[in-house]
Each structure stands twice: as structure tokens, then as C-alpha cells.
Amino acid sequence: MSTPVVESPKIFSPELVAAQPYLIEQDWAAYTSEQHSIWTELVTRRMPQLEQHACSAYLEGFEQIGLQVDQLPQLARVSARLQPRTGWNSTPVSGFLPSDAFFEMLAARKFPTTTWIRSRDAMEYTPEPDIFHDVFGHVPMHAHPVFADFLEHYGKVCASLKSAEALERMGRLFWFTVEFGVIHEAGKIKVYGSGLISSHGECTHVVERGAGLEIREFNLDQVLHTVVDVSKMQPVLYAIESFDQIYEAAKEAESRLT
Numbered sequence: 031m032s033t034p035v036v037e038s039p040k041i042f043s044p045e046l047v048a049a050q051p052y053l054i055e056q057d058w059a060a061y062t063s064e065q066h067s068i069w070t071e072l073v074t075r076r077m078p079q080l081e082q083h084a085c086s087a088y089l090e091g092f093e094q095i096g097l098q099v100d101q102l103p104q105l106a107r108v109s110a111r112l113q114p115r116t117g118w119n120s121t122p123v124s125g126f127l128p129s130d131a132f133f134e135m136l137a138a139r140k141f142p143t144t145t146w147i148r149s150r151d152a153m154e155y156t157p158e159p160d161i162f163h164d165v166f167g168h169v170p171m172h173a174h175p176v177f178a179d180f181l182e183h184y185g186k187v188c189a190s191l192k193s194a195e196a197l198e199r200m201g202r203l204f205w206f207t208v209e210f211g212v213i214h215e216a217g218k219i220k221v222y223g224s225g226l227i228s229s230h231g232e233c234t235h236v237v238e239r240g241a242g243l244e245i246r247e248f249n250l251d252q253v254l255h256t257v258v259d260v261s262k263m264q265p266v267l268y269a270i271e272s273f274d275q276i277y278e279a280a281k282e283a284e285s286r287l288t
């Protein structure tokens with residue numbers, strides 16, 4: 031797989047402290063034609079399944095933020111379309127962030143977005159998120175007003191938590207919503223979590239109801255107590271009825287854990 035490009039921090043954002051050292055500029059002109067073609071291939075491979083099985087908020091968000099099939103996204107352009115809708119930005123960062131920096135950015139409606147793209151020998155999976163996972167997988171959902179409010183509130187709650195146990199529980203809420211969330215829509219189960227949106231294998235496991243998969247109705251208590259094994263296909267997922275449900279769940283979790 032390709033190594034994340036090391037770039038110097040160049041951006042100053044007055045409202046960010048912990049995240050400041052990780053902010054970079056996206057050097058869009060430096061992407062090679064091979065990297066653009068990897069993006070094209072990844073998007074082209076995912077869209078037929080997503081057109082059938084992604085929730086409407088994701089598909090509408092994809093159009094609203096102006097993602098294109100034929101070239102890697104320019105994060106400044108994505109943010110220019112997203113910001114007026116929900117106040118969110120797709121903010122370039124140098125790589126994996128420590129949790130305080132990550133939560134600080136979510137609380138400021140700035141989604142930490144990696145700028146590197148996987149190589150052709152890692153098309154299905156990368157251990158660390160790349161621009162495909164982050165932008166294709168996550169950012170379209172940030173155009174949905176309630177999801178946008180939920181994610182900001184989630185960041186604020188986590189930024190205020192001191193207990194490692196409370197943070198671990200909130201990590202499970204993130205996992206079963208933002209990363210692996212599914213929603214009831216028009217009598218079907220549709221995907222909205224970025225781990226399902228961006229992974230053909232994980233999404234196929236859900237839409238074909240793979241062996242051992244259980245889809246439960248969303249329940250905050252169960253979510254906070256379900257241990258996650260990131261090395262396996264997900265055996266349990268939680269289906270929501272609407273995004274209001276996870277916004278309320280974040281508020282409920284706040285009142286229990288803080």
C-alpha cells in the first residue's frame with residue numbers, strides 16, 4: 031500500500047488547539063493520473079450497489095457536495111458546497127489524529143480528512159483511512175442537517191469526557207452509527223455508515239445478509255455495551271428509524287456518561 035504523504039502543517043485555524051499540528055493543505059495538483067484513476071475505479075465499483083442499498087441521505091449528499099467520478103475531490107470545493115448547508119467542512123489533516131484532536135475537530139464541524147489515496151494492491155481495504163474512505167465514505171452524510179447536528183454533538187460530548195471507560199462506550203456509539211450504521215427506509219435496510227459505504231465486502235455482507243449477521247433495532251444501552259472486534263466482518267449491526275434517533279441517543283449518552 032502507499033505511504034501517507036508527509037507534508038508540513040500549513041494551515042492555522044484559530045478555534046483549534048489540539049488538532050493544530052495535524053492541519054495541512056491538500057496539494058491537489060500533486061496527484062498523479064494513476065491516483066485519479068484509482069479513485070475513479072473505487073467509485074465506479076461502489077456506486078451500482080450503493081444506488082440500490084445506500085440511504086437517500088447519502089445519495090443526495092453525494093450529489094450536493096459535488097463529488098465527481100473522474101477525479102479525486104478537491105476538499106476546498108467540497109467544503110464550499112457543504113458549509114452553506116450544514117456548517118461542516120472537510121478539513122485536510124496529515125493522518126491519524128489523537129482522540130482529543132479528533133473530537134475537537136468534530137465539535138467545530140471540521141471533519142478530519144486524509145488526503146492520501148490507497149494503491150491498486152489495497153483496493154478493498156486499508157488499515158488507516160484514506161481520502162476514499164473519508165470523503166466518499168463519510169462526507170456525503172455531513173450534508174444531512176440532523177446527521178450533521180448529531181456528529182457535532184457527539185464530538186462535543188466526547189471532548190468533555192475524562193473517563194476512559196466512558197470514551198470507550200462512546201466509541202461504540204460512533205462505530206455502530208457513523209462507521210457501520212444502517213437505517214430502515216421504505217421497508218428496507220439501507221446503509222449509511224462509512225465502513226459499509228466504502229467497503230464492497232462489508233456492504234455485501236449486509237445486503238446479502240451474510241452468515242452470522244444479526245441486524246437489531248437500535249438500542250443505546252446495547253450499543254454502549256457491545257464489544258467491537260474490528261478484525262472481523264461485523265456480526266451485529268443496529269438499525270435506526272431516523273437520524274433524529276441517533277441525535278437523541280448522543281444527548282442521552284451525554285446525560286448518562288458525563
Ligand SMILES: [Fe+2]
Nearest residue numbers: 159209224225
Ligand atoms: Fe471512518
